[in-house]
Amino acid sequence: MTAKRSLPLSRVYQLLEPGPVVLLSTSLKGRANVMTLSWLTMMEFEPPLVGCVISDRNHSYGILEKTRECVINVPTVELSRQVVGCGNTTGRTTDKFAVFGLTPASASRVAAPLIAECYANLECRVFDARLLSRYSFFVLEVVKAWIDPGRKDPRTLHHRGGGSFMVAGETIKLPSKMK
Amino acid sequence: MTAKRSLPLSRVYQLLEPGPVVLLSTSLKGRANVMTLSWLTMMEFEPPLVGCVISDRNHSYGILEKTRECVINVPTVELSRQVVGCGNTTGRTTDKFAVFGLTPASASRVAAPLIAECYANLECRVFDARLLSRYSFFVLEVVKAWIDPGRKDPRTLHHRGGGSFMVAGETIKLPSKMK
Numbered sequence: 001m002t003a004k005r006s007l008p009l010s011r012v013y014q015l016l017e018p019g020p021v022v023l024l025s026t027s028l029k030g031r032a033n034v035m036t037l038s039w040l041t042m043m044e045f046e047p048p049l050v051g052c053v054i055s056d057r058n059h060s061y062g063i064l065e066k067t068r069e070c071v072i073n074v075p076t077v078e079l080s081r082q083v084v085g086c087g088n089t090t091g092r093t094t095d096k097f098a099v100f101g102l103t104p105a106s107a108s109r110v111a112a113p114l115i116a117e118c119y120a121n122l123e124c125r126v127f128d129a130r131l132l133s134r135y136s137f138f139v140l141e142v143v144k145a146w147i148d149p150g151r152k153d154p155r156t157l158h159h160r161g162g163g164s165f166m167v168a169g170e171t172i173k174l175p176s177k178m179k
Numbered sequence: 180m181t182a183k184r185s186l187p188l189s190r191v192y193q194l195l196e197p198g199p200v201v202l203l204s205t206s207l208k209g210r211a212n213v214m215t216l217s218w219l220t221m222m223e224f225e226p227p228l229v230g231c232v233i234s235d236r237n238h239s240y241g242i243l244e245k246t247r248e249c250v251i252n253v254p255t256v257e258l259s260r261q262v263v264g265c266g267n268t269t270g271r272t273t274d275k276f277a278v279f280g281l282t283p284a285s286a287s288r289v290a291a292p293l294i295a296e297c298y299a300n301l302e303c304r305v306f307d308a309r310l311l312s313r314y315s316f317f318v319l320e321v322v323k324a325w326i327d328p329g330r331k332d333p334r335t336l337h338h339r340g341g342g343s344f345m346v347a348g349e350t351i352k353l354p355s356k357m358k
Contacts, residue, residue: 018337019198041220158197169348177267
């Protein structure tokens with residue numbers, strides 16, 4: 001477990017725009033849960049807003065709706081077993097932190113735990129729950145962000161479906177004028 | 180330009196979940212435009228719904244709002260120059276297809292053109308425009324999908340910000356029970 005540093009909120013988009021699979025952690029009455037998630041997008045730079053679809057069949061849906069807090073954790077390929085395991089099981093019957101050997105760490109702004117093994121952690125509050133009935137779509141605001149300063153080109157996982165995952169390859173520089 | 184085959188709509192998520200930078204093409208009064216886009220997410224498997232944020236400062240915003248049709252084209256690293264070029268310029272003053280040497284091809288269900296050089300093309304109609312005022316968020320329905328059958332592990336581009344792009348690396352198989 002590496003000491004993380006605070007990441008300016010203005011740079012959160014750099015973690016999520018490449019489309020990594022993430023682990024979303026929640027907590028209800030002292031009991032932590034985690035789910036695997038790929039359906040998310042940036043919606044605003046600063047304060048960073050993130051939209052994500054979470055089916056109401058997921059145990060995390062009810063917790064997030066109730067507590068309005070979560071952490072988006074960004075894992076790398078070393079955590080493949082845990083990422084897939086968290087996606088294949090349900091928090092209704094499984095203590096995923098225990099079963100998959102994940103380490104909960106205290107967040108600074110929310111009750112949901114950071115996953116220590118993930119190279120970045122985004123503490124979030126539900127910003128807008130009005131799209132739940134139509135699309136199971138949560139708009140989250142990132143209120144605090146953490147990153148492992150030692151990880152330059154994190155080998156994130158990117159879901160291709162049917163058990164296939166693309167692993168982040170090389171980073172190239174292009175003359176983009178975008179943020 | 181390779182002959183493309185039709186891709187079942189049930190497999191569209193496999194193209195977009197990994198988080199590639201895409202080129203969104205539109206057409207108004209016979210004049211085609213294209214923009215570079217990273218803020219999108221799957222919202223439903225079938226019919227495939229895709230949510231994307233397009234700032235109203237983009238020329239494409241008004242066209243899409245008016246015509247309610249577009250094509251999401253998925254480029255690979257060979258098109259880096261075009262991807263960055265389309266992001267750095269505006270369709271208000273630039274014919275991007277001409278300037279960047281992109282080939283428009285007829286779509287089957289919408290008036291917006293496919294970009295022939297991209298390895299996959301998703302013909303879309305606006306499904307829900309109610310989130311435009313609040314989030315500049317279009318919900319699109321993919322009505323027809325095309326893919327180059329010869330491209331197995333496409334080297335898609337993934338935006339990290341500040342001119343950095345991750346290029347899709349190796350594909351691995353994991354025991355995921357997810358779709």
